Amino acid sequence: MTDIQIDIREKVFPAVGQAAPHAAIQDFRLTLRSGEFVCLVGPSGCGKTTLLNIVAGLDRDYQGEIRIGRQQALPKIGYIFQNPRLLPWRTVRQNIELVLQDPSAGNTVDFLLEAMQLTRFQHVYPERLSLGMSRRVAIIRAFAIDPELLLMDEPFVSLDPPTARQVRELLLDLWRKRPHTVLFVTHDLREAIALADRLIFLSPSPMSVIGDIRVPIERHLRQDENEIEAFRRRLLDGAPHIKQLL
Amino acid sequence: MSRLQKFFPALSLAAFLAVWQVLALALDSTLLPSPLTVLGVFWLELISGQLTYHLGATLIRLIVSFTIAMLLGSAIGLALGRNKKLDAFFDNWLVIFLNIPALVMIILCYVWFGLNEASAILAVLINKLPNVVVTVREGARALDQDLLDMARCYRLSRLDTLRHVIWPQLHPFLMSATRSGLALIWKIILIVELLGRNNGVGFQLHLYFQLFDVASILAYSIAFVIVIQGIEHTILKPLDKKSQRWRR
Numbered sequence: 506m507t508d509i510q511i512d513i514r515e516k517v518f519p520a521v522g523q524a525a526p527h528a529a530i531q532d533f534r535l536t537l538r539s540g541e542f543v544c545l546v547g548p549s550g551c552g553k554t555t556l557l558n559i560v561a562g563l564d565r566d567y568q569g570e571i572r573i574g575r576q577q578a579l580p581k582i583g584y585i586f587q588n589p590r591l592l593p594w595r596t597v598r599q600n601i602e603l604v605l606q607d608p609s610a611g612n613t614v615d616f617l618l619e620a621m622q623l624t625r626f627q628h629v630y631p632e633r634l635s636l637g638m639s640r641r642v643a644i645i646r647a648f649a650i651d652p653e654l655l656l657m658d659e660p661f662v663s664l665d666p667p668t669a670r671q672v673r674e675l676l677l678d679l680w681r682k683r684p685h686t687v688l689f690v691t692h693d694l695r696e697a698i699a700l701a702d703r704l705i706f707l708s709p710s711p712m713s714v715i716g717d718i719r720v721p722i723e724r725h726l727r728q729d730e731n732e733i734e735a736f737r738r739r740l741l742d743g744a745p746h747i748k749q750l751l
Numbered sequence: 752m753s754r755l756q757k758f759f760p761a762l763s764l765a766a767f768l769a770v771w772q773v774l775a776l777a778l779d780s781t782l783l784p785s786p787l788t789v790l791g792v793f794w795l796e797l798i799s800g801q802l803t804y805h806l807g808a809t810l811i812r813l814i815v816s817f818t819i820a821m822l823l824g825s826a827i828g829l830a831l832g833r834n835k836k837l838d839a840f841f842d843n844w845l846v847i848f849l850n851i852p853a854l855v856m857i858i859l860c861y862v863w864f865g866l867n868e869a870s871a872i873l874a875v876l877i878n879k880l881p882n883v884v885v886t887v888r889e890g891a892r893a894l895d896q897d898l899l900d901m902a903r904c905y906r907l908s909r910l911d912t913l914r915h916v917i918w919p920q921l922h923p924f925l926m927s928a929t930r931s932g933l934a935l936i937w938k939i940i941l942i943v944e945l946l947g948r949n950n951g952v953g954f955q956l957h958l959y960f961q962l963f964d965v966a967s968i969l970a971y972s973i974a975f976v977i978v979i980q981g982i983e984h985t986i987l988k989p990l991d992k993k994s995q996r997w998r999r
Binding site: 632 | 897900901903904905916919997
């Protein structure tokens with residue numbers, strides 16, 4: 506896949522009732538290089554989800570454009586939404602299989618279910634799952650289509666720390682095997698440093714880029730929490746405007 | 752549920768029949784025949800083939816008009832529920848058609864298109880269609896946008912989105928339209944048959960009304976109630992149960 510250029514001049518939510526029109530994004534420019542893992546870090550309500558929806562093609566009511574190389578067609582996207590968005594009338598496996606274009610992807614589904622420790626829940630309906638388990642199903646669904654672009658909106662929230670760590674490692678493992686472009690939204694700067702090639706810091710609404718920082722830590726050193734913490738301190742000490750935001 | 756409660760429906764039916772029998776005996780009039788007399792008439796009509804012939808004619812009208820009303824009404828309801836401009840434009844039409852008395856539409860259809868089968872079906876259809884549209888429109892308005900966005904993002908085909916994302920959400924609304932539809936349609940069909948057909952339960956009821964034969968009127972009415980109950984228990988309830996099996 507080629508680079509993705511995001512150029513949003515303005516995204517305004519129209520007035521509803523007493524609420525005035527609200528500019529969510531202004532002059533936002535970002536280029537995602539093919540196979541790059543980019544974390545978006547910004548305060549709550551700054552417009553991160555709106556940005557992901559625009560990139561996913563779910564929100565077309567904005568001024569600007571999303572360019573993929575020279576074409577404007579969207580790549581194959583796996584989107585892990587903030588809430589799992591599983592169909593309650595389909596079992597775990599049926600939810601995953603519904604989005605598969607390739608019927609021979611059953612082995613991938615089996616592998617992912619096993620990796621996420623959900624094999625014995627594959628024939629269970631989502632209402633019987635915990636929120637953490639539903640989130641893992643949503644993650645499998647996104648991975649199973651072998652996406653060219655993976656959009657992740659705070660995917661590890663509500664997972665217990667050991668599971669979150671495990672899923673994070675699986676994500677990195679899959680990404681190393683097939684480096685699709687990832688746009689990952691998080692509040693957690695440590696998590697962002699552990700995962701990303703680049704950190705994009707965002708201003709409060711109307712959202713724009715206020716910091717674009719490459720993470721210099723080698724991938725094999727990212728398991729070391731001291732290394733992560735040291736970089737976080739250096740980063741925040743060197744950028745008071747970012748520190749103020751977080 | 753206690754063991755006694757399980758027998759409540761049967762006990763309640765028995766109590767109803769007992770009250771009816773006592774009243775019939777007390778009044779001793781042909782205007783209120785006893786349940787046994789009605790059962791006798793029912794049996795005679797059944798073995799003569801009259802009941803099955805007329806019931807069959809009514810059922811065919813019911814199936815045809817119900818199927819068209821549900822298919823067309825669901826499509827229109829879905830379109831109106833998902834398209835605000837279309838809804839705003841046609842909303843008044845719906846209100847008008849909802850409020851036209853069934854009898855007016857039946858008479859107009861017979862006057863405009865003649866006393867034929869097509870007019871009869873059309874009259875039933877026009878009466879039922881707005882109800883289906885309104886019910887399905889409410890369902891379409893209540894569709895979960897998050898799930899639709901998920902389907903769009905994962906590039907589900909229109910057919911898959913309709914089958915796997917929209918249809919299950921519309922199911923309770925469609926069941927409601929089905930139940931109220933059956934109840935409404937068969938009442939309208941009886942009037943249609945009474946006014947302009949030469950067969951069907953409505954035609955028979957008209958005949959027995961002229962003869963003041965209350966036993967036959969009740970026998971035909973009971974036959975139809977049995978059919979509707981049969982549809983409810985053999986088709987609708989199992990369908991409901993199957994589609995709701997995912998609920999806790």
